[in-house]
Amino acid sequence: MNIEELAGLPPGALEHFRSEGIEELYPPQAEAVEAGATEGENLVAAVPTASGKTMIAALSMLSAIERGGKALYIVPLRALASEKREEFAAYESFGVDVGVTTGNYESTSDWLATKDIVVATSEKVDSLVRNGASWLSELTCVVSDEVHLIDDRNRGPTLEVTLAKLRRLNPDLQTVALSATVGNADEIADWLDAELVDTDWRPIDLQTGVHYGNALNFDDGSTREVPVEGGEKQEAALVRDIVQEGGSSLVFVNSRRNAEAAARRLGQVTGRELTDGERTDLAELAEEIREDSDTETSADLADCVERGSAFHHAGLSSTQRSLVEDAFRDRLLKAISATPTLAAGVNTPARRVIVRDWRRFDPTAGGMAPLDVLEVHQMMGRAGRPGLDPYGEAVLLAKSHDESEELFDRYVWADPESVRSKLAAEPALRTHVLATIASGFARTREGLLEFLEATLYASQSSEPGRLETVTDSVLEYLERNDFVERERDDGPGADGAFTSAADLAASDERTEDLEATSLGHTVSRLYLDPMSAATIVHGLEDADDRPTALGLYQLVSRTPDMYELYLRSGEDETFGELYYEREAELLGDAPSEFEEERFEDWLAALKTGKLLEDWAEEEDEERITERYKIGPGDLRGKVDTAEWLLGAAESLAAEIDSEWTVAVREARARVEHGVGEELLELVSVRGVGRKRARQLYEVGIEEPADLREADKSVVLGALKGKKTAESVLENVGREDPSMDDVEADSAAAAATDSSGDGGAVEPDATATTDDEENQSSLGDF
């Protein structure tokens, strides 16, 4: 279909597409138009990655706007939101305004009301609904990108409920769902009353296969020789092979660390294939990356980039990420090793995609678990770039003949999994039922059930009545914890003590009014799992004395929103002992030792709580990660979650008039900065972290005001570097922060040199000691 045949688009849109070099629609796009995409029809498009899904969305949205409407584009990742904004920003040339909203869950973002196209993450849309953003009812077209993520245990239910709510708000809403090729696109189409475009058409041929030994075997039976030289890794050989041919490659691995290590090694391969011009350009790019931030990651990345390779994972800053992506698209970078985040939609095609790791650590499985077929197919779909590559190749790596066969069966020949709703999982349902009531979407039990009937879960559920049973038990839970009030319309039997069987049967049809309590509203607004909120509320109510930090840390670690550390073998004893030592500090009813499972959970929460306490008692980050066998990122994650939960706990404490609001706030601030109580004031100064605050405290500077008055030589002695000291003094607003001609106070320097146990060796102290004690310890330096 030629784009000239398209009707109903805003004036100027066709010129824009033509200037982008688009003359002809791809077959799936043409099919979508024939199915009514530009006429406001609901549509599910299940097509492979890079086959023009965005164009289908664009045509639907633009035609909706031309009819006087407003469109919403829901993305699964924040990174995608900015990519889409850039793409749609070009429409401003013909008068279509685009706005993006991702962060801050509590605002209603009224400024978006004036935009024609709004791009947002599903969590953001959910919170907009909860907070009652009025412009949502003006929407006429909603596009849900990567809708197959409904299958995701954590984020899927939010997307599902959000779509259901939007469709209920605006019964005439056009819903366009874009999906990867999945096993049951027809079910999604049924759910959304939509036309289905289901195809595996791709603009470039994709060959998939497995590399084993020296051969690359493809699904069509053909083979290509890619010899592996002695001592070389398979992926290195595959990268070298395709770079020599003029293509680029993308290597998927299962962790950030592996991505970094692989990029370093691939640099040895790509480095040999560069031209002098490329080397100069890469050196410039590396410099830009170094300037962006001075972390170790950025230095490592720059080192790789100089040799034509790069890594890509969620730990990079957004600037670095886009520098890498752009340079890869420009073919300046020859290889990227990436974690699967890159597979989820970001547009970086390569001629050869190598899926190196097909297993990943899965905490729910307690070990390495194979990736889903869908996920691997998504990665493979990144192969081949229209216009630049004659073909695309996607390769898995096998170490043995058996593994090669397994990979063919498991991924190459296999069909992707079906998308199943995860809404019936209790935490998801608890959260969304409360939100649905709190935001006024349902005011009666019947209204609630009617709403839930409109979800994918209901349309997939084969068991009649199951949804109702689960919903009732959730409602009961919410009522018991004072989050909702249920008022039954008194049936005939309710006034007497005598209840007949007939009355019981009739009571099934009762109407029941539902209303969220003020506490329930708070919980919904805070975005908490109601069970977490209940645990926190009970814990706070139970506290007779001011709760300790450990008590509060263990309390939030018990909530389902905190993914707690599990106990390793032997640790039940360690933490059992700790439990008896500090039993009195813990909040809420402790399980007895005989309830084995609950007791173990209790101890696991104690372990997590203890980790947070260690952090707040200024233990070294490295020592903590070592002691608890976790990565630095995990520690950060736990700390962030605890910070968020304690912030929520503070709101809840205020809501229930608890007298411990201040204790909660303090515990939160301590975990946020990782410091003891006495340092809380000092860390509020910009540039002063936990270590510097401690150094200052050691020399008698106990609060920000002291910094303004203290002798500069003491400050310098405590903080060491002159630059650091100057910028700290500047941040605290000292009149003359300059450190020129200031000598570090030696007593202050010595006080902070000690390893904290008072082990500083003072010269006069050792004068009279015997030989043995003359030996200093490394901790003194």
Next chain:
Amino acid sequence: MFKAIVSAETLTSALDSVSVLVDECKIHLEEEGLEIRAVDPANVGMVDLSLEAAAFESYEADGGLIGVDLSRLEDIAGMADSGQLIQLELDEETRKLHIQIDGLEYTLALIDPDSIRQEPDIPELDLPARVVLEGKDVNRSVTAADMVSDHIALGVDEGEEFFYVDAEGDTDDVHLELTREDLIDLQVGPAHSLFSLDYLKDMNKAIPGDAEVTLDLGEEFPVKIYFGFAEGLGQVTYMLAPRIQSD
């Protein structure tokens, strides 16, 4: 997962340089190679060792951590002739290390890493002087000093620009000066510190005579000793705390 083949010589050099300080240690089996950090119980001497994957005949690992009894592992490695290859493989299930030397199979029980002393943080020190010399000169200095004393002073004369070694015994003294001509490199800075020979003797044992050894020194500050082994694919850093001089 850990599986590696390595020459007996490389493995024993690596183990020896750690075992002079500790009996047990944790070994990080990183993708890029082995890493060991350890500190002796008195917190006086520290070692930081890395051995790149390229130093092995073959090497595969994915970031595990094991704890080993060094003397037992050394004994086993000692069974091989220096040119022979040793194959190491970790059994994740049983937490045992399978070691093969030309038909000889040995299964070594590992130690729970949690029960081993914490790994040290290597202090960041700004040491003003740097001396680069041959391993055999280190050996000569240490052996000579050991004849007269328990301690050895290492220092740099800033004016005359030489590196010196002093040992004072009850009756006899040893003094050695190495000028720029005798050294590979010298960066002059204020440096004079006294060290226990017990430790230095042990560290010296692990330093190959033909290695290029770097000493970073300060005034009453720890010394950092760096050297490479296995053709530069292995790196050892020692750090030794000084004895505080009382006068």
